[in-house]
Structures are given as C-alpha cells and as structure tokens.
Amino acid sequence: MSAIAAYYGGKSILITGATGFMGKVLVEKLFRTSPDLKVIYILVRPKAGQSLQQRVSQMINCKLFEKAKEICPNIFEKIRPIYADLTKPDLGISKEDLEELLDHTNIIFHCAATVRFDDSLRHALQLNVIATQQLLLMASQMPKLEVFIHFSTAYANCNLKHIDEVIYPCSVEPKKLIDSVEWLDDSIIEEITPKLIENRPNTYTYTKALGEMVVYQESGNLNIAIIRPSIVGASWQEPFPGWVDNLNGPSGLIIATGKGFLRAIKATPRAVADVVPVDLVINLTLAVGWHTAVHRPKSILIYHCTSGSLNPCSWIDLGFQVLATFEKAPLEKAFRRPKADFTTNSFSTYLWNTISHMAPAVIYDFYLRLTGRKPRMAKLMNRMLKTISMLEYFINHSWEWSTYNTEMLMSQLSNEDQKLFNFDVRHLNWLEYTENYCIGVKKYLLKEDMAGIPAAKKHLRMLRNIYYLFNTVVFLIIWRFFIARSQMARNIWYFVMKGSQKNHCTVPRSTKTRRPINSGGETDENLPKDRGLVQGSSCLTSDTGFPLARFRQSTSI
Numbered sequence: 095m096s097a098i099a100a101y102y103g104g105k106s107i108l109i110t111g112a113t114g115f116m117g118k119v120l121v122e123k124l125f126r127t128s129p130d131l132k133v134i135y136i137l138v139r140p141k142a143g144q145s146l147q148q149r150v151s152q153m154i155n156c157k158l159f160e161k162a163k164e165i166c167p168n169i170f171e172k173i174r175p176i177y178a179d180l181t182k183p184d185l186g187i188s189k190e191d192l193e194e195l196l197d198h199t200n201i202i203f204h205c206a207a208t209v210r211f212d213d214s215l216r217h218a219l220q221l222n223v224i225a226t227q228q229l230l231l232m233a234s235q236m237p238k239l240e241v242f243i244h245f246s247t248a249y250a251n252c253n254l255k256h257i258d259e260v261i262y263p264c265s266v267e268p269k270k271l272i273d274s275v276e277w278l279d280d281s282i283i284e285e286i287t288p289k290l291i292e293n294r295p296n297t298y299t300y301t302k303a304l305g306e307m308v309v310y311q312e313s314g315n316l317n318i319a320i321i322r323p324s325i326v327g328a329s330w331q332e333p334f335p336g337w338v339d340n341l342n343g344p345s346g347l348i349i350a351t352g353k354g355f356l357r358a359i360k361a362t363p364r365a366v367a368d369v370v371p372v373d374l375v376i377n378l379t380l381a382v383g384w385h386t387a388v389h390r391p392k393s394i395l396i397y398h399c400t401s402g403s404l405n406p407c408s409w410i411d412l413g414f415q416v417l418a419t420f421e422k423a424p425l426e427k428a429f430r431r432p433k434a435d436f437t438t439n440s441f442s443t444y445l446w447n448t449i450s451h452m453a454p455a456v457i458y459d460f461y462l463r464l465t466g467r468k469p470r471m472a473k474l475m476n477r478m479l480k481t482i483s484m485l486e487y488f489i490n491h492s493w494e495w496s497t498y499n500t501e502m503l504m505s506q507l508s509n510e511d512q513k514l515f516n517f518d519v520r521h522l523n524w525l526e527y528t529e530n531y532c533i534g535v536k537k538y539l540l541k542e543d544m545a546g547i548p549a550a551k552k553h554l555r556m557l558r559n560i561y562y563l564f565n566t567v568v569f570l571i572i573w574r575f576f577i578a579r580s581q582m583a584r585n586i587w588y589f590v591m592k593g594s595q596k597n598h599c600t601v602p603r604s605t606k607t608r609r610p611i612n613s614g615g616e617t618d619e620n621l622p623k624d625r626g627l628v629q630g631s632s633c634l635t636s637d638t639g640f641p642l643a644r645f646r647q648s649t650s651i
C-alpha cells in the first residue's frame with residue numbers, strides 16, 4: 095500500500111486555485127489515488143456569469159477527470175465549493191463557511207495566485223502576498239491542521255544566478271510595503287514599481303518572493319513546506335500525456351509557432367529550457383505534503399521542482415522538436431508554414447519582427463481589405479510580440495537551482511510511492527514529451543480533431559506554393575529593376591551565372607538525361623552567335639526562360 099495515498103485517505107483538504115491549471119491536476123490526482131479522502135474544499139469565485147456549482151461541474155466534466163471519476167464515482171459529493179475572493183478582506187469567505195473550514199481542515203494546498211507578468215503591483219500584492227498572509231492567519235486557527243503547502247516559483251529569486259532551497263530576504267519588508275500601498279496612489283505605485291522590483295523582470299516574480307517571506311514570518315507553529323516549480327508544461331504521463339488547458343508558459347508560444355505566427359524569437363539557443371511537466375510537479379507536491387505532515391521538519395523546507403540540473407533540454411532542441419511534430423501533425427489553418435529561428439541580438443530581432451512577422455501581417459490585412467473583410471492580422475501580431483517581449487527574459491537567461499531537498503525526499507519514498515508519485519525528471523524523454531505536448535496543445539487546447547491532419551497538411555502545401563510564387567515574383571521584380579538599369583548589376587549577374595554554370599555542369603546527370611558531348615546538341619562551338627555572353631553552356635540555354643531572355647536582351651545592346 096502506498097504510504098502517500100494512504101495518508102490522504104479520510105482527510106479534509108482545502109485547496110485554493112483549484113480551478114487553475116495546476117489546481118485541477120492536483121484535485122484529479124488526489125481523487126484518483128486516494129478516493130477514500132473525506133472532502134476537498136475548494137475556494138472559488140464566480141466567473142463569467144457561472145455559479146460556483148456550474149464552475150465545479152465544468153471542471154469535473156472535462157476529459158482530465160475521466161479516469162478519476164471511474165475510480166471515485168462520488169467526486170461531486172466530495173467536492174465542496176466555498177465562495178471566496180482572495181482580494182477581499184477575510185478572503186471573502188462567509189462566517190458559516192469559515193467555521194466549517196476552521197473545524198475540519200487537515201491539509202491546505204495554497205495554489206491561487208496571479209501569474210500575469212503585467213499585473214499592477216497593487217493587485218499582485220493583494221493576491222500573492224496579502225491573501226497568503228490571510229490564509230496563514232486562518233490556518234493558525236485550525237486545530238486539526240497537519241500541513242500547509244505553499245506554491246511559489248523557481249523564478250521568485252531570478253535576480254540570482256545560483257538559487258538554493260532557502261528563503262532569500264527582500265530589500266523591503268513585506269509588511270511595510272503592504273501598509274504603504276494602502277494609502278499610496280496608483281500612479282505613485284506605478285512609478286516606484288521598477289525601483290522596488292529591482293533586477294527582477296516583473297511584479298509576478300517579485301510578489302512571489304515577498305509571498306515566501308510572509309510565509310516565513312507568519313509561520314508560527316504551522317507545519318509548512320514551499321514548492322518552487324520552474325516553467326510548468328503539459329502532463330507527461332498522468333492521467334494521460336499532453337494534457338494542458340491554458341496558454342501560459344510555453345503553450346501559447348507553441349501554438350504561435352505551429353500556426354506560423356511566431357517564426358523567430360530572441361533566445362539563447364543553448365540555454366536550458368527549464369520546463370517541468372505538471373503531473374510531475376503535483377506528484378512532488380503530494381509527496382511533500384505527506385512527508386511534512388508525517389516527519390514534521392523543524393524548519394520550513396523548500397523543494398525546487400526543476401529539470402535543468404538533472405535532465406537538461408535546450409531551447410533549440412525544444413524548438414526543433416516542436417517543428418518536427420508540427421510537420422507530422424500540423425495545426426489547422428496555419429497563417430504561414432511553421433519555422434523557429436533564434437535571434438541573439440536586438441537588431442536582428444527587430445529585423446525579423448519587421449520582415450517575418452509584421453510585413454506578412456500587413457500584406458494579409460491588405461488582402462482582407464481588398465476582399466471586403468476587416469483587417470485583423472497586424473493587431474494580432476502586435477499582441478503576440480508584446481506577449482513575447484514579456485516572456486523573453488526567461489528564454490535568455492540561465493539559472494542553477496539546487497535540488498538537495500527534492501532528491502532527499504525521492505530517496506525516502508518506498509518503491510511503490512516512487513512509481514505512483516513519480517517526480518524523477520531523469521526518466522523524462524524530451525523528444526517524446528515535446529511531441530506529446532504539441533499534440534496535447536492541438537487536441538485539448540485548440541480542440542482540433544486528429545482526423546483533420548491530411549487537410550492541414552494540404553493547407554501547408556498550399557502555403558508553400560504561395561511562398562514560392564511570392565518569392566519568384568519578388569525576385570523577378572528585383573531582377574528586372576536592377577539588371578535593366580545597372581551595368582554593374584549586369585556584370586555581377588554575368589559573373590554569378592558563369593560560376594553557377596561551371597558548377598552546374600560538373601554535377602553528373604543521370605544516364606537517361608545526359609546528352610553526349612558534340613553529338614548534335616548545343617555545344618560551345620555550335621551556339622548561335624546572338625547568345626552573346628552566355629556562351630559555353632548547354633545547361634543554361636535549355637531552361638532559363640524569362641530571366642535569361644531579359645538578360646540576353648540587356649547584354650546584347
């Protein structure tokens with residue numbers, strides 16, 4: 095019997111952020127491995143006109159929960175949604191609900207956060223710091239609480255190169271900052287934000303670091319552990335490979351690449367793409383929950399959930415595999431053929447953005463206008479470039495995270511737990527994982543049918559033909575313009591043609607097409623004189639068509 099699965103049996107578990115990407119996988123795994131758990135309280139806010147119950151139904155009825163529902167048919171009875179808004183005082187929880195939570199909760203998983211990189215400091219503080227503080231206060235009043243697991247991020251201390259499994263102090267006391275933003279004007283907060291976050295790229299990483307400090311300061315007698323995942327990607331194995339349901343992290347960029355919107359990105363190609371599958375993160379989380387509750391470590395332990403130190407994969411390898419997968423299983427209705435170039439400086443990035451991103455979008459918009467439709471591609475492209483500018487920091491830097499605690503925990507698990515709650519990233523095959531990730535994005539995020547692959551391939555072939563046609567037209571226009579007007583261009587053209595002519599003729603042809611020399615074909619000797627400068631080639635004269643004709647005209651003046 096698995097010790098971890100057994101631990102969660104009969105427990106009342108409180109989860110914040112259960113409707114999010116990681117929260118769903120956590121709830122699913124709990125029901126699948128510990129179907130005898132007592133209840134899962136989930137803090138939910140109403141959203142998009144849906145009631146709490148509707149949100150829960152939508153969550154449980156998605157494909158992710160199919161296996162869990164077979165194993166635990168009464169999931170609906172065991173999930174108790176609690177109305178909450180983490181930005182409100184007392185987390186917006188009613189008195190009755192609060193009493194129930196205080197009386198029964200055994201375990202807390204605190205997942206909820208704002209993960210947006212462009213959030214205002216005030217909002218990010220409210221969710222990632224103040225809400226954490228309030229939840230800790232609530233937790234300290236729970237007599238039956240055994241463990242509190244806090245989700246942070248491996249990038250909370252991305253201002254450092256080497257990051258250990260410790261809490262690093264921030265330059266400003268969280269409590270002082272919380273007090274200040276209460277009375278400071280939004281415009282002033284905006285002005286001081288760059289100074290506060292110092293050399294971090296955004297308010298998200300900064301407030302997650304502050305959140306950790308609050309956990310440390312308010313921990314009291316609570317039994318707490320912190321999980322720090324790096325870039326969380328689609329599922330690796332559980333409940334099935336490739337599951338993903340939002341655009342965060344790499345998923346949005348994978349779609350942008352597959353659809354042919356994103357064709358070049360500023361990145362350090364050999365830098366480590368520190369992606370970790372979501373099921374691996376959740377397995378570690380459940381193992382940490384069990385270990386912290388059972389062994390009650392004396393201090394708060396931090397667990398890095400990263401891949402770079404144990405099984406690194408570079409951005410360029412990831413990019414190649416994404417392209418290889420989309421060649422086999424392309425996305426439907428791509429804008430252009432998928433391509434992934436890596437630029438390394440701002441100038442080439444600017445050039446690529448203009449030529450390879452904005453220009454085709456503007457041309458397409460022109461076409462839409464001509465056909466009486468509303469132009470939209472340039473706007474879409476601008477939004478994508480804005481998104482990329484926010485993510486660029488993470489693809490152009492490298493970090494080293496120590497994983498001592500995570501490895502120690504792995505060594506303490508029984509063989510059965512190591513299998514059931516596998517978080518050993520060394521077993522991950524990146525080629526296979528990336529392929530499943532791309533297919534998962536196609537199936538579960540874009541809801542595309544695999545039966546549509548032949549049509550998608552046909553569409554790509556059409557795009558390729560348009561590309562060739564477009565390039566030929568551009569070439570002809572340029573050729574006509576230069577060759578007709580400049581002697582120097584004519585000379586260069588002659589020089590190039592002469593060189594290529596020599597090279598071309600040395601390539602052996604197949605015996606079927608090879609003509610014997612001097613056997614009545616066009617050789618140097620019997621070429622008509624008006625062929626002027628192009629003498630010397632049977633290869634050239636046979637298939638040059640319009641360009642050569644133009645060239646002949648212009649050189650025979």
Ligand SMILES: CCCCCCCCCCCCCCCC(=O)SCCNC(=O)CCNC(=O)[C@H](O)C(C)(C)COP(=O)(O)OP(=O)(O)OC[C@H]1O[C@@H](n2cnc3c(N)ncnc32)[C@H](O)[C@@H]1OP(=O)(O)O
Nearest residue numbers: 209210211212247341342343344346347351413416481488
């Ligand atoms: C082959 C090569 C592969 C290379 C692959 C590199 C991957 C390199 C990942 C590094 C990632 C580090 C991750 C740190 C790990 C954490 O600890 S944090 C968790 C990750 N958090 C995130 O990724 C949040 C990033 N997203 C954001 O902050 C906000 O969405 C943005 C980027 C500021 C955009 O904000 P906004 O302009 O208000 O727009 P929003 O309404 O959110 O979305 C606008 C449009 O952009 C789209 N969009 C949103 N997010 C994304 C996205 N990530 N991507 C694309 N489109 C997006 C939306 O679909 C939407 O399109 P429409 O539906 O309107 O057509």
Ligand SMILES: NC(=O)C1=CN([C@@H]2O[C@H](COP(=O)(O)OP(=O)(O)OC[C@H]3O[C@@H](n4cnc5c(N)ncnc54)[C@H](OP(=O)(O)O)[C@@H]3O)[C@@H](O)[C@H]2O)C=CC1
Nearest residue numbers: 111112113114115116179180181205206207245247323326
């Ligand atoms: N995804 C990643 O790559 C990484 C994530 N993490 C951390 O993991 C945790 C989970 O991330 P992830 O699942 O990706 O995030 P998501 O954005 O998918 O989910 C966020 C969750 O928080 C909830 N939430 C947000 N605001 C409120 C609010 N005001 N009141 C109540 N609930 C709210 C959301 O609810 P709703 O559905 O109503 O919006 C949602 O359930 C976070 O702490 C994040 O910092 C760490 C490293 C990487």
